Amino acid sequence: MDSLTQIVLGAACGEAVAGKKLGNRAMIWGAVGGTIPDLDVLSNWFLDPLDAMMFHRGPMHSLLFASILPLLAGPLVKKLYDRNWHRKKTWQWVGYGVGLLLYVAAAVLASLIAGLVSGTTPWPVIAFFAFVGLGFFFLRYKQVLADRGPAAEPVGVGLWRRLFFWSVFTHPLLDALTTYGTQLFWPFDNMRVQISSISIVDPLYTVPFGLMLLGAALHRRDDPGRRRWVMGGIAIASIYLMLTFAHKLVVDHKFRARLNSEAIATSSRMSTPSILNNALWYAIARTDTGFIAGYYSIFDRGKPFDRLVAFPSNHHFGDNYRDDLTLQQLAWFSGGYYRLERLASDTLLFSDLRFGSLGGRPDDPQGSVFTMKLVDLNGRLEMVPQGRPRNRPEDVAWFRKRIFGSENTNER
Incomplete structure (x- = not known):
């Protein structure tokens, strides 16, 4: 999922494991752990686009990586804390600043989503986040100045390892629920696990979870209310994930029944929620043609x-590129759900059909969310990323209405 969501999940894991001893520092280190697997995107700096795409959600998102990293990170952070660098006021201000930036990012994301759904400037949402943010960070500002609360207790290397294990381990598990896929079992199996029950960006999962963590952060680390806030956030997020599973079961059943009612023979099927929500679903099946x-x-x-x-x-x-590694890798990456179009004598358009299309036009190759050009260079295909297609106003309007079940808008 998106990096902000993984930061929130990692922070919750850190708090659940070590919040009683470390206070808000447990959230910060948990957020660090939750971010580490996504650092595989740095491969874009030194790998070609195809190799970087294959590497993302690969080795650094495996269960093996989640098992090994804590063994290294735990002793390293323990050594830093043994030098008492964390007691400096600078560290508190750094944590305060990071929290402020993350809150602003979450508020902007929520406002953009609310604007997309409503079609107008979401002033109530903006006012809500401004009010909550001003109140929270004013209280945190006073706490930082007053250095409120007992000093953090000594933390053994075992607790540090558990903190990093859970914050890193939960990252690929959550990613596996999306459509992109995650190589959980690398290097023993290169299968990309993709449950496709939640969108890669879903504010109904992230925003309530994050607000509950903010509530926990306002309590002293020895306050029982602090744990109730964070466990409440974990419970709400977990219930929402179970709801997405239920939605998927319903959608899969209805899609299968619809195909059977028309006697449409298929070899495989899949469904996935559209971006930013879990109400509007896209389903696709393979046929003979x-x-x-x-x-x-x-x-x-x-x-x-x-x-x-x-x-x-x-x-x-x-057909002329059956042995071409680029096409083979893309076909594997898409799970066989792809379409080809010829743009020129030496250029193909590859569309990954798992992610749906803009404006409800799955048959429009130019409208696919995930496309790339394949250019023939002396008999070898080279991938040229297309970038995401631009959202046209009519597409956004269709999406906004279709989420809430507007009739006669299914496809245009």
């Missing part, structure tokens, strides 16, 4: 998946 796909909202009142769109896979455009 290509794919068939459609959208369904849990708020729909009519026939589920009432408009399905069939379109060809055009895999024959890649």
